[in-house]
Amino acid sequence: MPVLSTQLLVIGGGSTGLGVAWDACLRGLKVVLVEQGDLGQGTSGRYHGLLHSGGRYVISDPTSACDCAVENRVLRQIVPHTIEDTGGLFLATPTDPIDFPDRWFAACQELGVSAEEITTAEALRLEPALNPRISRVFRVQDGSLDSFDLLHTLTAEIKRAGGQVWLRHRVEKLILNGNTIVAAEIRALDTDELLTIGADFFVNATGPWAGQVASLADIKVPIALGKGSMVAMATRPIHTVINRCRPSSDGDIIVPVGTVAVLGTTDVEVQQPTDTTIEPWEVDFLLAQGEILVPQLAYQRPLRAWAGVRPLYRPTTGELGETRELPRSQIILDHADRDGLQGLISVFSGKLTIFRLMAEQVMDLVCKQMNIAAVCHTAETPLTMTSRSFYKLPDRLAKLEVTTSHDLPQVVCECELVTRLAIEEALRFASTLDLDEVRRELRLGMGPCQAGFCAFRAAGIAHELAPTAPASGGLTPFLEERWRGMVPLGWGHTLRQMELTRRIYLELLQTHSLPEPTK
Numbered sequence: 001m002p003v004l005s006t007q008l009l010v011i012g013g014g015s016t017g018l019g020v021a022w023d024a025c026l027r028g029l030k031v032v033l034v035e036q037g038d039l040g041q042g043t044s045g046r047y048h049g050l051l052h053s054g055g056r057y058v059i060s061d062p063t064s065a066c067d068c069a070v071e072n073r074v075l076r077q078i079v080p081h082t083i084e085d086t087g088g089l090f091l092a093t094p095t096d097p098i099d100f101p102d103r104w105f106a107a108c109q110e111l112g113v114s115a116e117e118i119t120t121a122e123a124l125r126l127e128p129a130l131n132p133r134i135s136r137v138f139r140v141q142d143g144s145l146d147s148f149d150l151l152h153t154l155t156a157e158i159k160r161a162g163g164q165v166w167l168r169h170r171v172e173k174l175i176l177n178g179n180t181i182v183a184a185e186i187r188a189l190d191t192d193e194l195l196t197i198g199a200d201f202f203v204n205a206t207g208p209w210a211g212q213v214a215s216l217a218d219i220k221v222p223i224a225l226g227k228g229s230m231v232a233m234a235t236r237p238i239h240t241v242i243n244r245c246r247p248s249s250d251g252d253i254i255v256p257v258g259t260v261a262v263l264g265t266t267d268v269e270v271q272q273p274t275d276t277t278i279e280p281w282e283v284d285f286l287l288a289q290g291e292i293l294v295p296q297l298a299y300q301r302p303l304r305a306w307a308g309v310r311p312l313y314r315p316t317t318g319e320l321g322e323t324r325e326l327p328r329s330q331i332i333l334d335h336a337d338r339d340g341l342q343g344l345i346s347v348f349s350g351k352l353t354i355f356r357l358m359a360e361q362v363m364d365l366v367c368k369q370m371n372i373a374a375v376c377h378t379a380e381t382p383l384t385m386t387s388r389s390f391y392k393l394p395d396r397l398a399k400l401e402v403t404t405s406h407d408l409p410q411v412v413c414e415c416e417l418v419t420r421l422a423i424e425e426a427l428r429f430a431s432t433l434d435l436d437e438v439r440r441e442l443r444l445g446m447g448p449c450q451a452g453f454c455a456f457r458a459a460g461i462a463h464e465l466a467p468t469a470p471a472s473g474g475l476t477p478f479l480e481e482r483w484r485g486m487v488p489l490g491w492g493h494t495l496r497q498m499e500l501t502r503r504i505y506l507e508l509l510q511t512h513s514l515p516e517p518t519k
């Protein structure tokens with residue numbers, strides 16, 4: 001079994017783990033990060049898309065509110081290309097508790113979370129699709145943040161700074177020497193090979209899997225898993241983040257992200273990090289709540305539903321109950337202090353908006369324990385936009401428009417304006433022919449037809465680039481994943497789209513008889 005060594009091994013390639021690895025690289029440490037899937041396959045790729053202003057937590061969690069307000073400003077400086085400055089509104093409706101807006105506004109002022117009251121007429125001028133029956137409106141500094149773009153940017157920066165990011169590598173065993181963790185046994189999932197990485201320190205940043213990974217060192221971390229479902233509408237009737245101004249509850253937010261508006265979210269306790277099944281009642285509930293704020297959503301087409309799983313710390317054992325009541329602030333467990341085990345810190349919960357701060361807090365602790373005097377530089381170090389990332393649809397259109405007519409690029413995904421060249425580059429850069437990986441990088445198949453027309457073209461390109469690949473170019477798993485998000489919304493126009501896609505693939509192309517990659 002090959003044995004490698006490093007100073008810091010980070011387990012988990014979501015926003016938290018990548019943030020830790022980036023911070024560590026800037027402090028001069030030798031870093032390896034291992035991720036069992038692709039970038040964004042955990043909660044970081046299945047979230048709501050909100051760059052928090054802090055407004056949502058001023059009553060329930062003042063510390064998180066302040067952290068979000070500060071980090072909102074920091075991220076706008078260091079990763080502006082991943083953020084759309086939508087602004088946000090908090091709306092009270094006649095059915096919400098009448099005293100809440102005043103309490104909420106006072107808390108914003110006390111905590112330094114920027115908020116100003118505007119008239120309902122001004123709000124309706126800004127966002128004509130809002131329910132005209134709203135009673136009070138406040139403007140905040142919310143935004144939307146493209147997490148796929150952020151994760152790719154962080155990965156590029158880590159590599160540029162000399163760190164390593166290994167995708168599709170799973171930590172399966174933690175090896176102890178007395179009361180110190182000294183190495184991890186890792187499986188390369190593409191080849192099934194095992195290897196060992198020795199490290200001076202380990203950070204467990206595996207989000208909803210944090211309890212499972214800690215248990216590899218015989219440590220119990222009590223985590224409750226709260227699944228939240230979201231629905232993306234095929235259009236964007238509002239261009240500002242819309243929050244409901246009432247005590248925190250389900251179904252109280254709409255976030256415009258890219259070309260869609262995302263309704264969220266529910267909170268249901270589940271047993272496994274992979275349990276992202278969406279119940280019909282969740283879809284009905286989210287649509288009904290969304291329509292209270294933006295009535296015309298009733299006539300719009302829901303495009304896709306998905307769910308993410310939140311790890312929540314529940315130190316009191318034995319209770320099962322409402323995960324919404326558990327705190328959502330970041331948890332950093334120093335296992336030397338807590339369990340007498342040297343060399344391991346677990347970090348989970350929190351928010352994507354504060355990933356940088358969480359990483360700074362973790363690395364301060366790691367450096368203290370390793371006797372390293374380096375300080376954090378992430379708050380004042382802008383990240384460079386990766387050369388191939390241009391997610392914003394208008395930017396893609398502008399790029400296509402300047403191309404001269406005799407040099408027209410072939411557009412493979414018309415909904416998201418993804419060109420053949422971009423797919424070829426992404427496939428060459430990727431370590432597998434996984435079209436879902438290309439989707440996370442380029443938004444391939446994420447638009448209104450949900451890959452109905454682009455999947456077979458992209459699979460053809462994948463097959464051309466790697467003739468040894470199976471004839472389907474990974475088509476079926478890609479389509480199945482798209483299908484999963486449409487099934488909970490299978491009525492009306494969405495059902496018509498699904499039927500069209502089914503006929504293209506099963507009846508016209510007969511794709512069910514194509515060979516598929518062996519895992």
Ligand SMILES: Cc1cc2nc3c(=O)[nH]c(=O)nc-3n(C[C@H](O)[C@H](O)[C@H](O)COP(=O)(O)OP(=O)(O)OC[C@H]3O[C@@H](n4cnc5c(N)ncnc54)[C@H](O)[C@@H]3O)c2cc1C
Pocket residue numbers: 011012013014015016017034035036037040041042043044045046047048049050051052169170171172205206207208209213226227228229265307308309310347348349350351352353354
């Ligand atoms: C429904 C929902 C909506 C949310 N909306 C927002 C929002 O709008 N704004 C906001 O700021 N925050 C939001 N959050 C919170 C935010 O998404 C999370 O705080 C953040 O994404 C957590 O990132 P993470 O890196 O800690 O975990 P993850 O992104 O889950 O990353 C953990 C990674 O560890 C990997 N892993 C697990 N086990 C192993 C192993 N053995 N070996 C190697 N790798 C392993 C997993 O594959 C995974 O990729 C939301 C959360 C949920 C659930």
